[in-house]
Amino acid sequence: MAFQTRDCxxxxxxxxxxxxxxxxxxxxATAAKLYIVYLGERxxxxxxxxxxxxHDMLTCLLGSKKDAxxxxxxxxxxxxxxxxxxxxxxxxxxxxxxxxxxxxxxSRNYELQTTRSWDFLGLQYDHPTQLLEKSNNGxxxxxxxxxxxxWPESKSFDDDGYGPIPSRWKGVCQVGDAFGPSNCSRxxxxxxxxxxxxDPAELEKDFLSxxxxxxxxxxxxxxxxxxxxxxxNFHGLAAGVARGGAPRACLAVYxxxxxxxxxxxxxxxxxxxxxxxxAIHDGVxxxxxxxxxxxxxxxxxxxxxxxxxxxxxxxxxxxPTLHTVANTAPWVITVAASTIDRAFPTSIRxxxxxxxxxxxxxxxxxxxxxxxWPLLYGGRCTPDSLNGTDISGSIVxxxxxxxxxxxxxxxAGGKGIIYALYTENLLENTQCRGLICVLxxxxxxxxxxxxxxxxxxxxxxxxxxxxxVGQGVLSPKVAWFSARGPAxxxxxxxxxxxxxxxxxxxxxxxxxxxxxxxxxxxxxxVSGVVALLKALHPDWSHAAxxxxxxxxxxxxxxxxxxxxxESLPRKIADPFDFGGGxxxxxxxxxxxxxxxxxxxxxxxxxxxxxxxxxxxxQVLEPVYNLNLPAISIPDLIAAKTVRRTVTNxxxxxxxxxxxxxxxxxxxxxxxxxTLVFDASAKAHSxxxxxxxxxxxxxxxxxxxxxxxDGEGHIVRIPIAVRVVIQESYADxx
Numbered sequence: 001m002a003f004q005t006r007d008c009x010x011x012x013x014x015x016x017x018x019x020x021x022x023x024x025x026x027x028x029a030t031a032a033k034l035y036i037v038y039l040g041e042r043x044x045x046x047x048x049x050x051x052x053x054x055h056d057m058l059t060c061l062l063g064s065k066k067d068a069x070x071x072x073x074x075x076x077x078x079x080x081x082x083x084x085x086x087x088x089x090x091x092x093x094x095x096x097x098x099x100x101x102x103x104x105x106x107s108r109n110y111e112l113q114t115t116r117s118w119d120f121l122g123l124q125y126d127h128p129t130q131l132l133e134k135s136n137n138g139x140x141x142x143x144x145x146x147x148x149x150x151w152p153e154s155k156s157f158d159d160d161g162y163g164p165i166p167s168r169w170k171g172v173c174q175v176g177d178a179f180g181p182s183n184c185s186r187x188x189x190x191x192x193x194x195x196x197x198x199d200p201a202e203l204e205k206d207f208l209s210x211x212x213x214x215x216x217x218x219x220x221x222x223x224x225x226x227x228x229x230x231x232x233n234f235h236g237l238a239a240g241v242a243r244g245g246a247p248r249a250c251l252a253v254y255x256x257x258x259x260x261x262x263x264x265x266x267x268x269x270x271x272x273x274x275x276x277x278x279a280i281h282d283g284v285x286x287x288x289x290x291x292x293x294x295x296x297x298x299x300x301x302x303x304x305x306x307x308x309x310x311x312x313x314x315x316x317x318x319x320p321t322l323h324t325v326a327n328t329a330p331w332v333i334t335v336a337a338s339t340i341d342r343a344f345p346t347s348i349r350x351x352x353x354x355x356x357x358x359x360x361x362x363x364x365x366x367x368x369x370x371x372x373w374p375l376l377y378g379g380r381c382t383p384d385s386l387n388g389t390d391i392s393g394s395i396v397x398x399x400x401x402x403x404x405x406x407x408x409x410x411x412a413g414g415k416g417i418i419y420a421l422y423t424e425n426l427l428e429n430t431q432c433r434g435l436i437c438v439l440x441x442x443x444x445x446x447x448x449x450x451x452x453x454x455x456x457x458x459x460x461x462x463x464x465x466x467x468x469v470g471q472g473v474l475s476p477k478v479a480w481f482s483a484r485g486p487a488x489x490x491x492x493x494x495x496x497x498x499x500x501x502x503x504x505x506x507x508x509x510x511x512x513x514x515x516x517x518x519x520x521x522x523x524x525x526v527s528g529v530v531a532l533l534k535a536l537h538p539d540w541s542h543a544a545x546x547x548x549x550x551x552x553x554x555x556x557x558x559x560x561x562x563x564x565x566e567s568l569p570r571k572i573a574d575p576f577d578f579g580g581g582x583x584x585x586x587x588x589x590x591x592x593x594x595x596x597x598x599x600x601x602x603x604x605x606x607x608x609x610x611x612x613x614x615x616x617x618q619v620l621e622p623v624y625n626l627n628l629p630a631i632s633i634p635d636l637i638a639a640k641t642v643r644r645t646v647t648n649x650x651x652x653x654x655x656x657x658x659x660x661x662x663x664x665x666x667x668x669x670x671x672x673x674t675l676v677f678d679a680s681a682k683a684h685s686x687x688x689x690x691x692x693x694x695x696x697x698x699x700x701x702x703x704x705x706x707x708x709d710g711e712g713h714i715v716r717i718p719i720a721v722r723v724v725i726q727e728s729y730a731d732x733x
Contacts, residue, residue, distance in 0.1 A: 032071075032086040037095060038103045039082045052353070054083040061095055069349060069461065070370025116238065116469060117501035117525060118245060120340045120476075122586050123532075125228070125243055130586040135535035138246025140166055142189065143225050143531050144284035144309075145524075146275045146291065147217030149193065149210045149255035152183040154218060156226035156242065156508040157251065162186035171252055171282030176209025183211075186250070187227060192278055193255035194271035202259040202266040210255045215509045217255065219516050220290045222508035224524035225249040225531065232513045235363035237344065237467050238506045242513060245528020245585075246535075252284050257291065267291065276300040280307050285534050287311045288527035290520035292326040305331045306599040310534065310542045312527045314519035315496040316483035320567040322576065328487035328495045330628055331602050333530075333546050336483070336578045337425075337502025337522040338476040338563075344427060344504070346438050347463040348418065350375070350451050358418065358440040361427050361515060362465045367436055373415050375458040377449055381417070383408050395436060395460050397448050410435065416462065420445020423566050425479040425503045428515040436462050471558055478565035478577045479503050482519055485576035486634065486700065486720065492623035494630035494720055498549050499578035500525035529585045536589055537649075543597035543627075544649070548588040550629040551595070551715045553581035574702045575718035579630065592713025593646040593656065595629040596683075602626070631688065631705070632720045635727045636666070639691040646684060646707065646715070648677040656707040656715070658686075663701035663721045667691045670705065690721055698723040 058068035071085045087095065096104040118125065123132045150157070164186070171190030173181055184191055191210035195203055206213040226244035233239035254275035257267035272291065279287055280303060287301070287309055301311040313327035315336045327334045346360035351372065374394040379385030381398035392413035399420045409417055416436025427439065440448070452458045479502060487495040502522030504515045526549065533545050540548075555563055555573065563582060565573035573581075605626050624633055624642050631642055648654060656675045662668040668690055675684040688705060699722065706716040 032088050032091075033106055035087045035092045035095075035104055035106055036084050037082050037101060038105075039100060057098070057100070058083075058085060058095075061091055066370070066372070070368075070463075116342045117340045117505060118243065120342075120501065121525075121529075121583065123245065123529075125241065125247070131529075131532050131536065131589040134589065135246075135532040136248060138225065138249035138528070138531040138535050139163075141246060141249045141286065141531040141535050142166060142169065142252055142282075142284045143221075143246065143249050143286045143288055143527055144252045144254060144275075144279040144282070145217060145221045145224065146254045146256050146272060146279070146287060146289045147212075147220055148214040148257045148259075149207070149212035149217045150188060150191065150221055150251070150253045151212045151215075151218040151508070151510045152179070152185070152188055153511060154222065154508040155229045155232075156218075156222040156244070157185070157187045158227045158229075159185040159187035160227075162248075162250075165189045166250065166283070168283045169250075169252075171278070174210060177207040177211065179207065179209035179211040189250045189252060190282060191253040191255070192275070194274045195258065196274075197268045197270050198258050198266050205260040206258045210253050212255070212510075213260060214257070215514075216257070216290070216520065217253065219507040219509055219514070220288065220520060220524040221251055221253070223505060223521055224288055224528040225251050226508060229508075232506065234361070234506055234513055234515055237361065237363060237465060238342070238515075239467075242506060242508070245525060246531035249528070249531045249535075252279065252282055254279060273300040276304055280304050280309060284309060286527050286530050288524050289327075290314045290518075290523040292316045301329065302331045302599065302602060305542045308542065310530045310545055312523055312530060314523040317481045317518050317520075319478075319482045319484050320480055320565070322484050323486060323488050324483040325485045325487055325495045325576075326483060328490050328493060330490065330493045330605075330623070330626055331542075331599065333498065333526060333549065334496040334579075335502075335519060335522045335526045336496040336499040337479040337481065337517070337519045338499040338578065338582055339425060339479060339503045340501045340505075341471065341473045341475040341558075342467065342469040342504065343473045344465045345468055346465045348438060348440070348448075349461045349463075350448065351455060351457070351459040352451060354447065354451060356440065356444045356447070358438040358444065359427055360436075360438040360462075360465050361432070362436055362438065362462060364436075365464065367415065367462075369464040370461045372459040372461045375448075375452055375460040377452045378409075381406075381409060386412070395462070397445065397452060399442070399445060399449075406432065406435065406437070418445070418448065418460070420448070422568065423480055423570070425481060425566065426517055427504055428517065438462060474557070474564075476501070476557065476563055476582050477570075478563070478573050479517070480566035481517070482522075482577070486632065490623060491634035492632050493626075493628065494575055494579060494632040494718060496577075497546065497579040497630075498526060498553055498583050499581065500529075500583045526583060529583060529588065532585065533588060540594075540649070541596055542599070544594040544647075547594040547596065547629040548591040549583060550580035551593070551717060552584050552587035552591050553579070553716075554584050555581040575630070575720050576700070580716070580718050590650065590713070591715060592648070592650040592654070592709060593707055593715045594649050595627050595644060595717070596647050597627050629717045630719070631717065633690060634700075634722045634724075636690055636692055636721050636723045637726065639689060641687050641689045643685060643687050646675070646686075648682050650709075650713060651711075652679045652682075653677065654709050654711075654713075656709050656713075659706045659708065661703040661705075661719075663690075663703040663719060665693050665696075665698065665701060665723060666703070666721050667693055668703060668705075668719075675707065692723040694723070695725065696723060697725045 173184035232242035256271035316326035
């Protein structure tokens with residue numbers, strides 16, 4: 001132990017602490033809490049040695065360096081000197097007696113929204129402002145969830161304090177296996193299930209009723225409209241208050257997907273269309289579908305939109321490859337997934353005292369937080385790469401481009417895995433259940449691999465995960481898995497439309513709470529916000545709500561830096577990653593201008609023969625002329641002019657001026673450049689002309705068009721253009 005440079009006061013403290021160490025009872029040792037030990041405002045010449053000095057100080061108290069390593073959670077060495085450690089009250093009191101210690105006090109918990117995303121989006125429940133307060137938390141709005149059903153006993157669906165069911169409701173409470181009339185309430189006001197054409201093997205695994213066996217439907221419903229639940233957490237992580245985006249909204253449940261597979265299920269066009277059809281009849285205001293369905297189902301959604309229902313779909317989880325976005329019909333809102341300002345850092349310490357931080361959901365204390373385990377390198381950790389290596393009782397370092405099956409590690413008695421891989425935003429992946437599983441980047445993985453190669457007996461200790469939240473976490477970022485545009489069926493429709501939180505969201509699962517990631521989580525975030533907007537603006541159309549979300553979205557983070565997208569390599573996000581950008585609910589409540597569409601207009605552009613409206617044109621118009629809050633031109637050969645109309649939903653007298661960001665290599669002009677609104681002129685049209693500066697076969701390039709009134713309204717739409725020599729030119733070199 002390196003005490004040569006310490007003063008005699010610290011040495012005497014160490015002796016006294018060691019004398020008293022053995023009189024602490026076993027009961028006291030198990031009653032440890034997190035304390036912050038403040039050592040003063042010291043300037044450290046060698047900050048890398050500070051952690052060792054903190055370990056030495058705590059070793060004096062605990063009598064064991066291993067115990068000290070396990071006890072210290074953080075070592076503070078930049079702003080001030082100190083550390084955070086798990087201590088009993090007696091240990092904290094003794095440490096406070098040291099002449100080197102300025103103060104010792106318990107760490108205080110900050111009460112967080114466990115989904116955190118709602119605080120991150122500016123919808124704080126404890127201090128409600130703007131949209132959440134003005135909409136009365138979505139009270140009176142009905143959200144229809146087309147999913148795997150619901151677990152009605154979850155605290156997230158408590159109807160305490162709710163008023164009567166909205167009088168316009170026409171739905172039913174369909175009873176069945178483990179689901180009776182009492183399972184509907186003033187929160188879950190209706191429930192139906194649809195099992196026609198479902199594989200009998202899937203039905204055998206499930207409840208033949210609206211009850212949710214899979215869990216997916218309960219998760220998404222709690223994110224969209226979960227009631228207030230205090231003390232929600234996942235094994236102590238992300239502890240706080242759980243709720244949905246519109247916590248006072250009612251839920252109507254339509255079970256159209258079946259089976260037990262996590263994140264998967266069995267459904268078909270018939271069940272989904274039947275659910276949408278019933279939802280239209282029943283009187284829902286919002287339909288939330290965290291599903292990827294065949295494109296022909298989109299016409300069921302169009303009928304809902306024509307009846308005034310706002311329809312929200314997930315974009316899919318097949319990113320980051322281009323052309324993977326699903327649910328591409330222009331009459332639905334398609335949602336990409338983004339990260340939030342919360343992380344789950346997990347400390348790794350090698351046998352040579354090198355320390356690294358990865359991310360994990362490691363909460364199982366039976367593994368021994370901070371205990372050293374043998375460390376092995378397993379290559380890609382396939383059966384072939386392990387090649388009979390004895391990994392029993394060891395933690396294995398794996399290099400892979402993606403999360404792989406852990407069965408070979410578990411079956412061979414491995415204690416855990418350190419994954420070096422590209423960011424996937426899937427901490428809670430099922431492959432990591434039941435063992436230590438820490439994700440690191442390739443740079444950290446390289447240093448660990450070098451240590452393994454050079455150490456005679458490499459070993460590693462992994463601390464329990466803790467929660468970090470706030471501006472220190474770079475966010476939002478578009479999640480790796482989030483599907484990307486352009487849309488293959490309709491490249492003139494820019495998809496996805498918007499991004500919302502969908503990574504490591506805490507949500508209801510049966511009688512508890514779990515973390516889940518996916519565009520399935522992003523979709524109900526938007527559904528919850530839509531419910532708030534509908535409560536605040538009951539006269540707004542579906543298209544107006546979609547426009548408000550897209551045109552007020554942000555493409556920069558809290559620091560004003562461009563939002564990034566996880567990819568290979570990580571890049572600045574573009575409209576094919578997140579449409580208009582990251583959702584901003586409060587700004588969407590007052591967008592200034594909207595791009596509105598009469599639902600019958602869609603039939604001028606799509607499959608008119610299937611329509612029921614008399615206005616269907618004999619020749620379909622170009623899709624880029626549909627009045628969407630985005631412009632996508634996949635085939636710019638000669639000059640092309642696009643028409644748009646904006647409607648003023650703000651102050652009656654307003655003047656808006658245009659600013660443009662032309663796509664690279666494209667000349668873009670807007671006429672007129674100024675729009676003047678008053679009580680008699682509530683809507684104005686304008687034309688946007690695009691012309692290629694260079695004649696070439698190019699890739700997509702991006703820009704934007706923004707109307708501003710100088711009084712805080714900034715109405716921005718994304719633009720994507722591909723310059724081509726001829727329309728059917730293959731993009732190959």
